[in-house]
């Protein structure tokens with residue numbers, strides 16, 4: 001399987017602060033890789049190193065076959081990078097925006113290129129609409145159009161659907177899958193669990209360190225979590241929540257509507273801790289496999305504990321939003 005991205009030991013410091021720490025990542029060509037992690041964990045910094053916008057302080061590797069240290073210009077030409085703050089000209093139409101991008105980048109046959117790209121993303125019928133009048137979802141789609149205009153081989157998308165409604169996000173992801181099916185590789189950062197589950201693979205970063213990488217099933221399985229569900233009326237659940245919170249053997253209690261999700265990495269300890277509550281009136285217990293969110297929260301809790309045990313100075317700090 002050929003790798004679109006293959007880097008190892010990537011490290012980036014800003015001053016004394018290590019923001020990305022010894023990160024190794026392989027992304028097969030044609031795959032959609034989700035990049036997850038708390039705010040400030042180093043996702044954007046990594047994306048910027050991969051496309052040659054930032055020079056790593058340590059590590060090496062290749063992106064699209066080119067050395068990320070010495071061949072940044074060749075990489076940039078073949079990458080579409082959608083930043084968190086992509087800008088469109090609101091007083092230009094969709095078509096004018098794209099034509100402007102195409103000319104700025106010196107692309108040939110602007111008219112044909114713009115038309116093909118707009119048709120591909122279902123934007124042609126709206127081509128005369130001003131960017132200012134587009135909904136959030138259509139703006140994202142236009143930004144995506146601008147990113148693929150020069151026919152890149154790799155898309156780096158930094159939270160492309162933040163604040164976009166579910167239908168528009170679903171459409172956006174359908175488009176990403178179509179692009180991947182045509183051979184484009186996508187590395188996309190997101191905070192949405194449902195989006196993570198739409199990826200072929202996911203990588204989870206915290207405090208600048210890659211904590212886990214694999215398919216969703218692999219990541220969930222590797223968490224080693226055992227979880228169970230308690231359902232019942234709100235008052236009974238609130239009492240149960242209070243009783244379980246901080247109880248030895250229970251590492252995680254989270255309310256979800258009319259249920260509590262309870263988990264631990266020690267199945268035996270969890271069983272023992274919950275035994276006295278199994279016959280609580282009004283509460284029904286049921287098996288519930290861990291979710292991806294459970295796995296991430298569990299991973300973060302482990303890292304936060306480690307950080308709390310004195311790794312403070314000079315380390316990257318995740319900003320919990």
Ligand SMILES: Nc1ncnc2c1ncn2[C@@H]1O[C@H](COP(=O)(O)OP(=O)(O)OP(=O)(O)O)[C@@H](O)[C@H]1O
Pocket residue numbers: 014019037038039040041042043044045046317
């Ligand atoms: N140019 C810079 N100079 C100094 N510090 C920086 C610079 N760029 C990023 N940082 C810091 O590095 C850390 C990682 O930032 P980064 O933007 O890579 O995280 P992120 O995972 O993308 O976060 P988010 O999910 O909020 O977008 C943050 O603490 C940020 O403040």
